[in-house]
Amino acid sequence: MSTAQWLQQTSTLLECKLVDDLIEQFLQTLEDELGLFDSLLLTPSVDGRYLQPVKPTSTGLLKVDGQVSWNVTDFQHPFAHVLQTAKPMVLDYYSLAYWHDNPQFAAFISGIEKDHSLFLYPLKQNGQLLGVLCFALDSSRSLLQRQDWQQYSEVFIRHWQWLTSVADQTGQACQLTDSIAEIRDEMTLQTNLTRLSSELVGESSEMDKLRKDILRGAGTVLSVLVQGETGTGKELVAKAVHDYSSRHKAPFIAINCAAIPENLLESELFGYEKGAFSGANSKKVGLIAQAAKGTLFLDEIGDMPLSLQSKLLRVLESGHFRAVGGSTELHSDFRLVAATHVNLKERVNAGEFRRDLYYRLNQFPVTVPVLKSRLSDLPQLIRHFIGRFNRHHQAQITGIRYEALSKLTTYHYPGNVRELRNVVEYACALTAHQGEIDVSDLPTFEEPSCESSSGSELEGHEYADIGDLKEAVAQFERNVIRTRINRFKGDRTKAAMSLGLPKRTFSHKCLKLEINE
């Protein structure tokens, strides 16, 4: 049964006004949904010395004759053990034989057959035992791992408690509603976390935290700033913030601030009027207006020119803006998610990014961890990318050999998950149909030591001579990119992939650094 159906059953339960109706409804739902042969609820007598079935007679598998009750201190029947330990107990046909010495219990289970078992489950609230649920079921079934019916039982307990004391404790009604809302929220959170973990893959505690941060952020109206190295999944995170927010039905509009020349970025964002500049032959609606009621995602926000930053701040503060060449004030109600792989705080301190805009963007910060800090996620990510490759290429790669997986865990992934995805796709392309990825299918990885040795060479000689840091960095980037383009014989897509950069970011960098190879 889906979460929605359990919620439906929960609502039905909450409509019960009488305790007997409530118990009947509760047991009936469990029997239907868990495929039980029979079920029974045992509750303590008024003096607390005996356990008695709530239904005085039963003609089902579990035999009750109306007189039966079990002394809670008599350990000749398993109920006393469940009460003592407050833990569930599963008894198959053969282990039930152990309890046949107790005639009352033997009569009670006389209908149980070889492939049946008895499941006893203590109902507790705030450490207090309220009763024991008793199920007869198919012995191959296991109920303990399932959370759904246990959460449903929690709602039952609360409603049951409430109904029995409703006459003089009306105040409990509010508490109950709160608890149900809490349980409902918790169930929704768990469902969303499960759904999100199939999109944002990884079992590490870092990924767990990231998914929780995303859902918390999505539930607010705050601007979200996603920070993380290139290829860590920032765009996926931004999309998830939108998908799990109340704006998910409206558009998600994304733009990479680094991939668009400065003069075009403004008109892309704000739109323009006909004749605003040469070439503006017709009016254009900007991305801010397109994102109305939805989410605007500004990737590589650190590359946004200062002049535009103040215009962005204005629209974030007031919701108002003007199209390029326009005279009327326009309005858009959008939620902003921005991402950056640079340390924005440092840019602020260097005077390259507006401090006020930084604080406005950073209302809800989310940091995406680098892959090398969570290599335990590799097996799951690799499976995910193999599955994706299979779907896209109608292939049937079955998995990865242990030796190949071991080799992958020794690498440091400067390009993070994107680089891993490329490695897996490369390996899949070399793997035989219906085969497993082997070590020989993996690309040759660069030795990290090579990079660091060239770095220390520089440190010794050239660092001291640097007069213009910006130019030195640009020169370094130029050298890296040129070497890489040459290595891939001019194939820019491969060069971009090997550096863990999206192709558009790479192209823009080439443009900026005047690389024409």
Ligand SMILES: Nc1ncnc2c1ncn2[C@@H]1O[C@H](COP(=O)(O)OP(=O)(O)OP(=O)(O)O)[C@@H](O)[C@H]1O
């Ligand atoms: N946790 C993850 N689970 C599944 N796929 C992932 C995960 N993280 C990243 N990816 C995949 O890795 C690739 C890169 O992700 P994405 O573009 O979101 O990274 P990014 O941090 O925005 O990169 P850049 O800074 O270069 O723009 C995408 O194909 C994305 O689907």
